[in-house]
Amino acid sequence: MGKNVLVISTSPRTGSNSELLANEFARGAKDAGGEVEIISLKDKDIKFCRGCFACQKTKRCVIRDDADLIEQKMEKADVLVFATPIYYYEMSGQMKTMLDRGNPLFTTDYAFRDVYFIAAAAEDEEYVWQRAKSGLEGWIECFPKARLAGCVFCGGVTEAKEVLGNTAMDKAYEMGKNL
Numbered sequence: 704m705g706k707n708v709l710v711i712s713t714s715p716r717t718g719s720n721s722e723l724l725a726n727e728f729a730r731g732a733k734d735a736g737g738e739v740e741i742i743s744l745k746d747k748d749i750k751f752c753r754g755c756f757a758c759q760k761t762k763r764c765v766i767r768d769d770a771d772l773i774e775q776k777m778e779k780a781d782v783l784v785f786a787t788p789i790y791y792y793e794m795s796g797q798m799k800t801m802l803d804r805g806n807p808l809f810t811t812d813y814a815f816r817d818v819y820f821i822a823a824a825a826e827d828e829e830y831v832w833q834r835a836k837s838g839l840e841g842w843i844e845c846f847p848k849a850r851l852a853g854c855v856f857c858g859g860v861t862e863a864k865e866v867l868g869n870t871a872m873d874k875a876y877e878m879g880k881n882l
């Protein structure tokens with residue numbers, strides 16, 4: 704049976720570059736026989752973690768919003784893919800908030816092993832996305848059975864859809880295909 708892949712796209716923008724890359728990853732993963740679900744955080748109701756730690760006893764967040772539902776999907780997925788625009792040399796606030804709201808996972812027998820990272824930015828330098836990658840690595844460190852399995856970064860894209868035709872799209876597809 705194919706892997707159960709959950710793609711979380713965190714850009715709020717229509718025609719998002721990071722989302723287009725994530726879609727290519729998803730297409731590759733589907734071609735490889737994966738069961739793929741893509742969730743965009745755009746228009747989702749996602750509140751900040753309250754830091755109450757109730758989830759560490761109950762395995763579920765006390766806040767009933769979309770992040771609560773997404774966190775439950777994260778628990779069951781074999782593969783997690785996070786796609787983000789680079790905002791001020793970091794991951795988007797939406798992505799960070801979703802990672803924080805994944806706190807109930809800490810106490811569960813989560814299924815995910817491979818985590819992938821996809822990012823897009825206006826500047827095309829290695830350092831532009833390193834903090835964002837490092838932030839995700841910090842989250843993954845809290846889940847010892849998981850690892851950062853691959854990254855796709857596309858720099859030099861400012862306007863929506865600029866990523867179309869970029870070789871990073873091929874890289875994203877191939878990465879999904881080779882899950």
Ligand SMILES: Cc1cc2nc3c(=O)[nH]c(=O)nc-3n(C[C@H](O)[C@H](O)[C@H](O)COP(=O)(O)O)c2cc1C
Binds near residue numbers: 716793826
């Ligand atoms: C608030 C904000 C901060 C940004 N900060 C950076 C940055 O630090 N470095 C950079 O190269 N691009 C930066 N950008 C540009 C975006 O990363 C770029 O437009 C990217 O293509 C957006 O991805 P998306 O289409 O998936 O939303 C910023 C854009 C916004 C709106």
